[in-house]
Amino acid sequence: EVQLVESGGGLVQPGRSLRLSCAASGFTFDDYAMHWVRQTPGKGLEWVSSISWNSGSIGYADSVKGRFTISRDNAKNSLYLQMNSLRTEDMALYYCAKGGNGYNSAGFFDYWGQGTLVTVSS
Amino acid sequence: QSALTQPASVSGSPGQSITISCTGTISDVETYNLVSWYQQLPGKAPQLMIFEVTKRPSGVSNRFSGSKSGNTASLTISGLQPEDEADYYCCSYAGSSIYVFGTGTKVTAL
Numbered sequence: 272e273v274q275l276v277e278s279g280g281g282l283v284q285p286g287r288s289l290r291l292s293c294a295a296s297g298f299t300f301d302d303y304a305m306h307w308v309r310q311t312p313g314k315g316l317e318w319v320s321s322i323s324w325n326s327g328s329i330g331y332a333d334s335v336k337g338r339f340t341i342s343r344d345n346a347k348n349s350l351y352l353q354m355n356s357l358r359t360e361d362m363a364l365y366y367c368a369k370g371g372n373g374y375n376s377a378g379f380f381d382y383w384g385q386g387t388l389v390t391v392s393s
Numbered sequence: 394q395s396a397l398t399q400p401a402s403v404s405g406s407p408g409q410s411i412t413i414s415c416t417g418t419i420s421d422v423e424t425y426n427l428v429s430w431y432q433q434l435p436g437k438a439p440q441l442m443i444f445e446v447t448k449r450p451s452g453v454s455n456r457f458s459g460s461k462s463g464n465t466a467s468l469t470i471s472g473l474q475p476e477d478e479a480d481y482y483c484c485s486y487a488g489s490s491i492y493v494f495g496t497g498t499k500v501t502a503l
Contacts, residue, residue: 306492308439315396315497316431316439316482321490330490333394371444377486379429381450383438 273297273382275367280387283357291387293350293367301325301345304370306380307352309363309389319365320352323376330376335361354389362391397422397483397495404501405473413498415466415483421493423464427486430459430468432479439482443468475502 279291293305307319320341321330329341340353350367364386372378398416405411415428422428428446431439441450443459446466456471466485470477483495 308494316433316484316494318484318492318494321492323490328490330492332491366438371441376490377425377427377488379427379441379444379484380431380439381441381444383440385438 273369275369275382275384277365277367277384277387280365280389282390282392284393285357285359285391287357288353288355289357289389291352291354291365291367291389293384295348295350295367295369298369300343300348302373304328304372304374304376304378305343305350306368306370307341307350308366308368308380308383309361310366310386311363317363321370321376322350324374328376357389357391359391362389364388394487394491394493397485397493399481399483399495399498401496402499402501404503406503407473407475409473410469410471411473411500412470413468413481413483413500415468415485415495417464417466417485417493419464421485421487422461422466425486425488426461428459428461428466429484430457431482431484432477433482434479442481470500473500473502478502 367384368380369382371381430443433439
């Protein structure tokens with residue numbers, strides 16, 4: 272059974288940093304692209320970042336480019352999101368999602384975690 | 394990276410068919426056959442309902458179907474049931490490891 276468990280969320284002041292983690296199990300982690308998607312409470316989904324199976328292809332939403340860094344550790348079956356210079360508009364539930372198209376980072380999201388909440392407030 | 398456009402809400406009577414549109418641009422929906430649809434029940438994580446425009450994951454009811462014409466993709470729910478009430482989001486690949494979601498549609502079974 273595929274499981275994705277996010278952690279690392281919490282309350283942080285504007286301008287500070289936070290690192291999210293996603294522990295994956297139930298599939299061969301290094302065979303798939305991975306993604307971060309966020310959702311502001313009561314609002315819609317926003318794609319944040321994607322990383323290919325070997326970290327060779329990475330993409331960011333314009334809203335986070337230059338501030339967020341996605342990475343993965345295939346030996347630890349883990350995905351990360353380093354978030355720097357946080358803004359109030361970054362406050363959201365952050366989901367980790369598994370890519371559904373194998374090695375190809377171009378595809379869709381077939382499994383999602385339950386999310387970790389990031390609150391940005393002074 | 395502008396959000397794909399979806400109607401805010403769609404409703405129908407149980408048993409009817411409804412269709413949700415998802416309008417993008419030549420940079421996303423029109424160019425790539427990588428449109429997917431997600432159902433989100435209240436308080437839950439999104440669930441994949443359609444991928445690659447028309448394909449259904451195993452376990453998803455065949456009442457759900459997808460299509461695309463030009464820069465607009467569509468999700469059709471046939472035989473609407475009360476348990477289909479949820480928020481639905483489209484998503485398209487836009488090249489260079491970039492994706493864009495739709496604005497979301499609330500489906501109500503009257």
